[in-house]
Amino acid sequence: MSKDKFTILKSTAVPLPVENIDTDQIIPARFLKATTREGFGENLFRDWRFTSDNQPVKDFVLNNPAFGGKILVAGKNFGCGSSREHAAWAIYDYGFRVVVSSFFADIFKNNALNNAVLPVVVSDKFLQTLLEAIQQNPKTEVTVDLINQQISVNGKSEKFEINAYKKECLINGYDDIDYLLSLNKEIREFDLAH
Amino acid sequence: MSEQKPKTIFEKIWDAHVVKRADGYPDALFIDRHFIHEVTSPQAFDGLRKRGIKVFNVNRTTATADHNVPTKDQHLPIKEALSRHQVETLRKNCKEFGVELYDLGHPFQGIVHIIGPELGLTQPGMTMVCGDSHTSTHGAFGSVAFGIGTSEVEQVLATQCILQYKPKTMKIEINGKLGKGVVSKDIILYIISKISASGATGFFVEYAGDAIRNLSMEARMTICNMSIEMGARGGLIAPDETTFRYMKGRRFAPQGEAFDKAVEKWKQLPSDEGAVYDVVLKYDAADIEPMITYGTNPGMGMKVTDRIPTVEELKEINEQASFKKSLDYMGLEPGSALLGKPVDYVFIGSCTNARIEDLRLVASIVKGKKKAENVEVWVIPGSKQVEEQALKEGLNKVFEEAGFELRGPGCSACLGMNEDKVPPGKYCISTSNRNFEGRQGPKSRTFLASPLSAAVAAITGKVTDVREFI
Numbered sequence: 001m002s003k004d005k006f007t008i009l010k011s012t013a014v015p016l017p018v019e020n021i022d023t024d025q026i027i028p029a030r031f032l033k034a035t036t037r038e039g040f041g042e043n044l045f046r047d048w049r050f051t052s053d054n055q056p057v058k059d060f061v062l063n064n065p066a067f068g069g070k071i072l073v074a075g076k077n078f079g080c081g082s083s084r085e086h087a088a089w090a091i092y093d094y095g096f097r098v099v100v101s102s103f104f105a106d107i108f109k110n111n112a113l114n115n116a117v118l119p120v121v122v123s124d125k126f127l128q129t130l131l132e133a134i135q136q137n138p139k140t141e142v143t144v145d146l147i148n149q150q151i152s153v154n155g156k157s158e159k160f161e162i163n164a165y166k167k168e169c170l171i172n173g174y175d176d177i178d179y180l181l182s183l184n185k186e187i188r189e190f191d192l193a194h
Numbered sequence: 195m196s197e198q199k200p201k202t203i204f205e206k207i208w209d210a211h212v213v214k215r216a217d218g219y220p221d222a223l224f225i226d227r228h229f230i231h232e233v234t235s236p237q238a239f240d241g242l243r244k245r246g247i248k249v250f251n252v253n254r255t256t257a258t259a260d261h262n263v264p265t266k267d268q269h270l271p272i273k274e275a276l277s278r279h280q281v282e283t284l285r286k287n288c289k290e291f292g293v294e295l296y297d298l299g300h301p302f303q304g305i306v307h308i309i310g311p312e313l314g315l316t317q318p319g320m321t322m323v324c325g326d327s328h329t330s331t332h333g334a335f336g337s338v339a340f341g342i343g344t345s346e347v348e349q350v351l352a353t354q355c356i357l358q359y360k361p362k363t364m365k366i367e368i369n370g371k372l373g374k375g376v377v378s379k380d381i382i383l384y385i386i387s388k389i390s391a392s393g394a395t396g397f398f399v400e401y402a403g404d405a406i407r408n409l410s411m412e413a414r415m416t417i418c419n420m421s422i423e424m425g426a427r428g429g430l431i432a433p434d435e436t437t438f439r440y441m442k443g444r445r446f447a448p449q450g451e452a453f454d455k456a457v458e459k460w461k462q463l464p465s466d467e468g469a470v471y472d473v474v475l476k477y478d479a480a481d482i483e484p485m486i487t488y489g490t491n492p493g494m495g496m497k498v499t500d501r502i503p504t505v506e507e508l509k510e511i512n513e514q515a516s517f518k519k520s521l522d523y524m525g526l527e528p529g530s531a532l533l534g535k536p537v538d539y540v541f542i543g544s545c546t547n548a549r550i551e552d553l554r555l556v557a558s559i560v561k562g563k564k565k566a567e568n569v570e571v572w573v574i575p576g577s578k579q580v581e582e583q584a585l586k587e588g589l590n591k592v593f594e595e596a597g598f599e600l601r602g603p604g605c606s607a608c609l610g611m612n613e614d615k616v617p618p619g620k621y622c623i624s625t626s627n628r629n630f631e632g633r634q635g636p637k638s639r640t641f642l643a644s645p646l647s648a649a650v651a652a653i654t655g656k657v658t659d660v661r662e663f664i
């Protein structure tokens with residue numbers, strides 16, 4: 001898959017201060033039946049967003065026209081549970097390019113990175129600062145600077161960690177398979193010896 | 195000779211599979227065994243097609259249809275169009291790429307994590323992956339097994355390798371004797387309730403201690419299966435005589451002399467004396483009681499006789515909102531007890547607890563009894579082989595007389611992708627592994643528990659302490 005390149009993003013953000021958001025909430029299992037990667041955004045947070053008769057749930061943040069943007073700010077342990085990459089596809093397809101949380105589940109983090117969605121880990125304190133800023137003024141812009149590994153809002157900023165290899169992949173739009181395919185000969189030898 | 199640093203079993207297996215380690219790059223880790231199912235593979239096969247490449251080594255790849263399959267009338271075409279399309283896509287892909295498929299109706303079909311071990315495909319010392327988080331199940335044999343996303347499925351199909359950073363290591367030791375009515379599901383629910391749904395994120399767990407050693411292979415699989423529910427990358431148990439006994443004679447296990455040789459190799463796997471873990475946790479088996487979950491993540495568990503915490507009892511203030519939301523969803527009051535709470539459904543199934551031993555355990559409890567009027571009971575064997583064995587042993591008759599429905603194998607109401615869904619607002623006591631909102635069907639409410647607890651609830655129609663029963 002050709003990937004978007006990511007360097008710096010300045011955008012408004014959507015607050016979702018719920019902890020332990022599992023991938024079953026991000027995209028419920030009954031929507032995993034597609035055989036392509038597209039179209040999952042429609043069902044992102046389906047059961048929080050819509051009632052069982054498909055009416056929008058008014059007080060859910062994605063249905064609140066005041067909030068929007070390419071950054072999702074969520075509570076601790078985001079993306080736990082199932083390994084379904086459909087969760088990352090749904091987030092991407094909906095239009096998010098960054099998810100900010102104080103803690104991510106491992107598999108989700110990998111899946112996001114493999115799909116040009118940047119997971120940004122911030123301190124609990126900075127998460128609160130972000131959430132408060134956005135909730136007070138939904139027009140608040142958040143800047144995510146991958147090159148300098150820094151996230152900023154209203155003049156406050158925090159550094160974030162990202163693995164150097166993954167950073168390079170995101171900046172250049174590379175994916176892991178390109179690298180692994182370049183090891184073909186070594187892998188063949190390894191396979192034969194085992 | 196230079197002195198070797200003592201290693202954990204995890205490090206031994208991992209290090210032996212690194213094809214390339216380069217500064218600043220994740221390890222290129224060779225994968226011995228790759229399992230495929232219909233939900234997380236179609237986009238990966240598409241990727242291969244787009245790049246014009248083949249599967250690297252089909253002999254290391256095995257596919258089955260499990261997540262989406264009906265559990266009734268499995269011989270008929272799948273009714274639901276999208277599910278049918280997904281299973282047909284798997285068929286098409288396996289055929290095109292030459293991958294062995296245990297399709298619906300095949301005697302080896304079943305939940306991917308049940309069939310690997312029962313066929314002897316799962317072996318000590320291996321690296322194993324599947325586009326499914328419960329791949330950790332296979333760790334029970336002393337293998338490094340973990341779940342991956344679809345992009346990674348594509349990596350493994352294309353190159354038999356995956357790019358991964360080596361996780362940290364955690365040892366969880368359980369010593370002592372388990373109490374009456376306590377089974378391996380209670381052990382793992384207990385651990386998760388102690389360390390939370392994210393307590394092992396970033397770690398690969400090794401379970402040890404005599405309480406673990408004394409467990410059967412099937413019981414060990416239940417524990418490793420739920421490693422992911424505390425966020426762990428995977429969980430494993432060092433192989434021993436119990437492991438070798440289980441493996442011997444399995445279809446794809448080494449046979450004859452090759453088996454004895456393999457055993458000699460496998461005996462080298464257990465962690466060296468003095469090996470260092472990043473974290474070590476110890477629990478006393480005697481403290482573990484029959485467990486049940488009350489909330490919407492597997493960390494929200496308690497002894498079945500306990501009461502749910504109150505909001506004030508929570509350690510962290512910013513957990514309060516999520517806690518309230520969760521109990522609201524469950525329709526439960528903070529501070530209340532669950533004992534005696536009526537349930538509507540009982541689900542005995544999933545890769546956590548649908549092996550023959552689980553079915554036998556349930557049958558031993560319900561033999562000669564009838565289910566309560568208010569409950570519907572589904573028994574979904576983990577595989578075709580489990581189903582066949584249950585029939586051979588006459589367990590089907592026990593279930594039938596009790597009013598339980600024994601169906602065909604698959605994931606079923608563990609995730610409700612097929613027709614088997616718990617209706618909105620209904621309570622289900624379930625032997626599966628996840629109690630997330632809507633996991634068993636939109637607005638369904640799940641209590642996770644052991645097969646023993648589920649069987650007893652089926653008879654009484656409510657949450658019951660198994661110890662009053664046995």
Ligand code: SF4
Nearest residue numbers: 328544545605608609
């Ligand atoms: S039984 Fe449940 S947890 Fe296990 S593989 Fe199937 S859906 Fe996943």
